[in-house]
Amino acid sequence: MSRILNVAVVGCGIGRSHIVEGYLPNADRFKVVALCDLNQERLDEVGAEFGVERRITDFADLLSMDDIDIIDVCTPPGAHLSMVVDSLRAGKNVVCEKPLVGSLKDVDAVIAAERQASGKLMPVFQYRFGDGIEQAKAIIDAGIAGKPYVGTVETFWRREAPYYAVPWRGKWKTELGGVLMGHAIHPHDIFTYLMGDIARVFGRVATRVNPIEVEDCISASIEMQSGALASFTATLGSVDEITRIRLQFEHVTIESDHAPYNPGNALWKILPRNDEVKSRIDALLADWQHVPSRFQTQMARFYDALVHDAPLPVTSQDSRRALELVTAFYHSSSTHQEVVLPLGPDHPLYESWVPAAFR
Structure with a gap:
């Protein structure tokens, strides 16, 4: 037992x-x-x-x-x-x-x-768990996808006044950030989980949707350690809500299901470049066992x-990678400069990215 x-x-x-x-x-x-x-x-x-x-x-x-x-x-x-x-x-x-x-x-x-x-x-x-994302991960890890070229992450969600009626939300001291920390952090984690570590970030954050302290819109240009390029965009002002991750590899195009809060669940769109690649994918997934999504x-x-x-299944080092991206985002936005990762104790925002006026 x-x-x-x-x-x-x-x-x-x-x-x-x-x-x-x-x-x-x-x-x-x-x-x-x-x-x-x-x-x-x-x-x-x-x-x-x-x-x-x-x-x-x-x-x-x-x-x-x-x-x-x-x-x-x-x-x-x-x-x-x-x-x-x-x-x-x-x-x-x-x-x-x-x-x-x-x-x-x-x-x-x-x-x-x-x-x-x-x-x-x-x-x-x-959000890492479910049939869609795990099949994509299996194809990449098996080497079938080949060289990574480019990728995009769109986190287009909607948050309005009722959401921020909860006292700790929208405030630097208690939420520690906005869409970058509380929302897009999930799709960004999925991206690095599939595509690897980030090398350079040029990012922007802005507060354009809600009267809050923290950001609710972000955008960035990303260079991966592999040399692949990517763009990240997120807002909390979308009319509809989607999470869309699209990855282009040498042999495969991979696109997530667009469900905003469970993108790993439904099967993802997998487009092989030719019949040989398709055969390899079919063989890899032939005996696939269902993977329940999310917390289960x-x-x-x-x-x-x-x-x-x-x-x-998730480690503190995974969290560090996510928070390193957050730190780079805020620093790049405030300085208008590209940030090179990894970040150590000598970085100006190592101790906190929260603006001094709100600590």
Whole structure:
């Protein structure tokens, strides 16, 4: 019989989605035994919905509970650093929503704490999972796609006044950024997951849609370490909502499904250059096994990493790569200069990209 791991979910907003999509479909692997939230009404509502009796308002109380194997941090981004580090130091395994933390300095501190910890840390990038994206990844990893040429990422979403009625949203101190941090970070992660590391960024950010502190429009020209070129564009002012990732390789054109919040689920458009390439792809995918999308597969693979010593499906280094791009974006936009990656402690925004007036 498989061991069931006990989970405490901290933050009952997106934390509810973790329960519905991640833990309940994997009920033979996980059991949510505790909830933590500052809002007692929401805490009681979610607790009653899922039959969780242990309802905590003080996060520190969770750290001393010996029966909790995993602390799942789903709080506003500004609270992530202390909760993740304290959980690791308490010997817990940790899941943390994006963005993991709010600077390269902080992510390096988390990585250092992780090295000293007995538990494992998995940041959340749930958009990586599903049949569409995993078939694309398999084709690329098998060498069938060939040399990467160019790519585009379009994150055209819609956020209006009701979204920003939540007090912590749209503010530098608590959200740590706008469309670049809270929205486009997912498609950008998918792009680097498939296309590799970024070498250079020339980016722009602007606030054009909503009366908020942080940006809601971005655009950038990207050079990959492979030499491939790319462009990223995102806005929160779109009328409809799509996430579109299009990749051009030597032998294959790959385009994502356009579903804004689950681009990895449906099969992607795969256009082989000729019949030989098509035959290789058909052979590779002939015995394909269905991969559930989003949290269901990410949590299942986290279980395998904890219990069966499989690789983590998302790592703190993946989060660092995402935050390095964010840092480069903000620096390039403010200086009107190209930024060369990777970025280390000598970079001007290493300690924080948040403008000094808002820290």
